[in-house]
Amino acid sequence: MSNIVVAGGAGFIGSHLCKRLIEEKYTVICVDNLITGAESNISDLLKNPQFSFLNLDISKEDDFLGHFQDVDYIFHLASPASPNKKSERSYINYPIETMLANSAGTYNLLTLAKEKNAKFLFTSTSEVYGNPAVSPQPETYFGNVNPNGIRSVYDEAKRFGEAMTFGFHRKYGVDTRIVRIFNTYGPFMQKDDGRVVSTFINQALEGSALTIFGDGSQTRSFCYIDDMVEALMKALFTQNTDGEVINLGNPDERTITEIAQMVKKMVSTDSEIVHEDLPQDDPLKRKPDITKAKNLLGWEPKISLEEGLTKTIEYFRNAS
Ligand code: UDP
Numbered sequence: 001m002s003n004i005v006v007a008g009g010a011g012f013i014g015s016h017l018c019k020r021l022i023e024e025k026y027t028v029i030c031v032d033n034l035i036t037g038a039e040s041n042i043s044d045l046l047k048n049p050q051f052s053f054l055n056l057d058i059s060k061e062d063d064f065l066g067h068f069q070d071v072d073y074i075f076h077l078a079s080p081a082s083p084n085k086k087s088e089r090s091y092i093n094y095p096i097e098t099m100l101a102n103s104a105g106t107y108n109l110l111t112l113a114k115e116k117n118a119k120f121l122f123t124s125t126s127e128v129y130g131n132p133a134v135s136p137q138p139e140t141y142f143g144n145v146n147p148n149g150i151r152s153v154y155d156e157a158k159r160f161g162e163a164m165t166f167g168f169h170r171k172y173g174v175d176t177r178i179v180r181i182f183n184t185y186g187p188f189m190q191k192d193d194g195r196v197v198s199t200f201i202n203q204a205l206e207g208s209a210l211t212i213f214g215d216g217s218q219t220r221s222f223c224y225i226d227d228m229v230e231a232l233m234k235a236l237f238t239q240n241t242d243g244e245v246i247n248l249g250n251p252d253e254r255t256i257t258e259i260a261q262m263v264k265k266m267v268s269t270d271s272e273i274v275h276e277d278l279p280q281d282d283p284l285k286r287k288p289d290i291t292k293a294k295n296l297l298g299w300e301p302k303i304s305l306e307e308g309l310t311k312t313i314e315y316f317r318n319a320s
Pocket of ligand 1: 082183211
């Protein structure tokens, strides 16, 4: 059976992906330095003989290749990803680590792919579109990103990672694909990660005020984790994806006010809603055009926001 490296495998999306790959009987080598991921996310997997965990920083290792034997596939998900500066885990608090994970880290993982003749997937982000001037955003849109604003350490790092991936693809013929992940949520998000869905749910469960940044008219489109994991596997394992860039997300676009109201209603809390300042460069809208994912991967999300929120609320209710 194939050997799969999951960089960032102890993070939210990475740990769900590792679990699914193990269920499908792959051998998984999870690489993570645990700065924003958590060992508790993979504790069940550690007992599994098909699973191994390497606690290392993909951007720093001198002898990175020396840690690996046979590798067939590489998923690169290793990066802080939350923009909320109030969260200790936010990329705002790890600016240099974020830049290096997506630059030097991407270089190391692509070198591994080249040496082992492995297929490679880079997880980019909807953030490469910045505050988009077109909506929904197709893969062909170049984006509207502030190169030195507070979000730039993430946005520009991901843009650099995309360029690095194409560098290896064009110069060395490495079998690569880039996916741009839009907002994703579900069980095992970190409670203190500062993302809007986990924050609102935990505020509602605790009976404290839901904090809307700005007037709440900004939009996001939320994809449930199981749909995202399915898409990631299809993007790397489907034959015709070499050299492609593919948006992955759920096009069901909602305002942040709608999300707050839905969570309030579903948790049945009388928490109030308060408004705080909108952070700098917070995109006003975000909605993926997933035509390409549908055509190339035969994938589209199946889980509605109502169903996904119900499962996520249930998880946090039991976790707290
Ligand atoms: N947001 C909010 N309250 C919070 C956390 C986030 O209103 O407590 C807003 C945030 O300003 C943004 C949206 O929710 O407009 C999504 O934020 P998140 O951090 O989840 O991800 P982003 O899509 O900005 O990367």
